[in-house]
Amino acid sequence: MPRAALSSLASPLISLLIYSVGHGLLTTLLTLRLAEEQVSVTLIGLVSTAYFAGLMAGTFINSKLIVRVGHIRAYAAYASILCSLALLYGLFFSPGSWILFRLLGGFAAGGLFVVIESWIMVSSPVRLRGRLMALYMVLFYAAMVLGQLLLKQMDILELLPFVVAGLAASLSVIPLALSRVDMPRFERHEKLSIPTLIRLTPTAVFACFASGLTLSVAYGLLPLFFAKEGMANEDIADMVAFMILGGMCLQYPLGRLSDRFDRRLVLLGLFGAILAVSLVFMMFNTASNVGLASLMVACFGGVIFAVYPISLSQACDELNPSQVIAGNQGLLLCYSIGAMSGPILAPLFMNALGAKGMFIYFGTIAGLTVLFLIWRRAVRAPVPIEEHVAFSATTPNSPVMAELDPRSEALEPEENIEEEPDKLKV
Template sequence: MFGMLKTVAALLVSVALLLLANGLFSTLLAVRMTAEGFSTGLAGLVGAAYFAGLVAGSLIAHKLVERVGHIRTFAALASLISAFAMAHAIFVDPLVWAVLRGLTGICMAGVFVVTESWLNGAATNQNRGQMLSAYLITTYLALGLGQFLLTAYDPTSFVLFSLASILFSVSLVPLALDRQASPTPVQPARFSFAKLYRISPLGVIGCLASGVLTGAFYGLGPIFAAEMGLSLAGISAFMSATILGGLVLQWPVGKLSDRFDRRSVMVAVLVAAALVSLAVVPALGLSFELLLAVAALQGGLSFVVYPLSVAHTNDHISADDLVPASAGLLIAYGAGAVIGPLGASQAMEIAGPAALYYTLAVTSLLVAGFGLYRMTRRAAPTVEEQGPFVPLTRMTGVASELDPRGEEDATAS
């Protein structure tokens, strides 16, 4: 394990610094929009623009990696992200911010392509699962811990924008100084989206819903917390608890889905996510500690919908199709992540900040209902026929090469 980590240590440190900054910056931006008096609808537009850029970037970034290589691509894109972060402090306008967030999303997708193709190149058939787990843990911990940097200074000043910019810039240093040879760029294959839906309707809709749930949370969660009266420290803790909850519940829920009909587990998770989402606002009125516990549980249930959807889809495709199918599912996730902030922000403008979690609850229940419907249309594979659940964060299509299920199935066949 440690030998494997040594080969990608510089890369993971660079990614951790970048995501530490990104965790701070996304929350800072939402808090600053509240302080500036931007409407919730405009805030939703800014949040959606980032995810739209992320999807667009994941489709084109591999071309840049092929032309100039991994390290140069990472360095160039991290520098641009750093510059865009500072530009937010100079041009305080929601439409300008939407453009900047879209550009940031494109660049961030390029960074993820570099990271995930590098990890794939460094992985062997024996350590792919460990490599993926290391990436997952790095991602969640960095995003979660980055929330606490929000309390370092007044968010209405330029200081926190500068801090995020510094971290974005410093993130390129470990990788730039690394002496490990960079891998050959990987160009992800893609599935026909219509074909993917025919193979696994629930998998596609589940990924779409996962995007709605997480996109709305990242874009509007800090605004919900601020408008409900939480302090900066409270907003940081609330966001962090939700994100880290998303890490902790992946393994126990995944184990359950390997033992039972995965659709049943998915429906149960979605219903539980809806109920817990409805409990967030009442918990806020009882105690802060209870709020954090409920937020962690809500995050854990919501964030696990994506890997459950991917695992369910993989139960119905061959090992050769795993990578292109995962790329298609990522597009579904990205579409949901654009829809989430846009839709939830309109609900919040009509019904107040609590409508964020009402929107998440309704989304979860609708997909749970679709899951129940799909259970009447197709028999479940046996437990022996199901592939193993693999904990996942949102990835680019390149990272699907890391999924050990493809290697295991290919070897078995």
């Protein structure tokens, strides 16, 4: 990657790295602290759901605010909110209040991701965006892993881990505050309603929804499963780290595999693997075999993290180039609906079936998706391999990723059509 391009993007990438360390730490910390305080599984699920509801709202409606006040001021405001909320978690324990805090935190995090990703987009040439998306993904997941390693060194009943999460949010402002960037200018793109998207690419819509159902529970509630299985907090942090590492390492190889075969077949294999791993977790006690649990959770992370980007690639194969951005943004909405629903549904399984109910939930979602994919392969011919667009690694953080996707045929920033601020759509 050219040094000049990397230099211009250093500020948002460093800010992303710093913030994501605290984000990864806080996500696991909140679940473990709620479990330690004997909060019901249902309430813990609602806390997680609130975050994804806020995240969806923040990523889709914060664009106008960012345009009006500027990237740096908007980022500073979001980071200040996130820092304050991290401290409030530690100072004021109340599951009901935490639901509100998590909703506000998701909203602020959604805006923060829009700032970082739009900054990257306006500062990067189109030819480099595929590599930048991959770099963004690696830094984001690596920082999340580092957050788990920091959590291992702290007592979750003390204020310190909440302070560290707050510091990460606050310090992430510094790289951006010492930089500047022009306002992003985006093209107008064809709009796609969800019903139209379902008609054009039903497999991608269903798989993205299923990805939200599983990935949100893995992020928000998987530490709860290990806690109920009797695993120590230090080992739980390791499990989450292994899950994220698996996702980071396997996403690109699995994506490249999908370039060479019918992507629906690859997705079928991924959900089949989720079902198989779920069966393994149902059959043994993780606390008694941490080594096997580490291997299984890494495989689990590898497949569930790959579902969303491969689903986007499936959509890109089936949509016209002019529809790619709107299609990707619609698929993010489908993912977000699933992400809000998962932490509500999974506790129902756990309340009825105990801790193993979480992997019965994962297995149920995977099994239903496998049946759907088998049906789709029977009723619609695959996209010819020679018509596949190249896979791009991505994360379901904000709709700006659709603009960054090199498959969208985006224009160079300086070539884009300038719009009035109140008409700008990110």
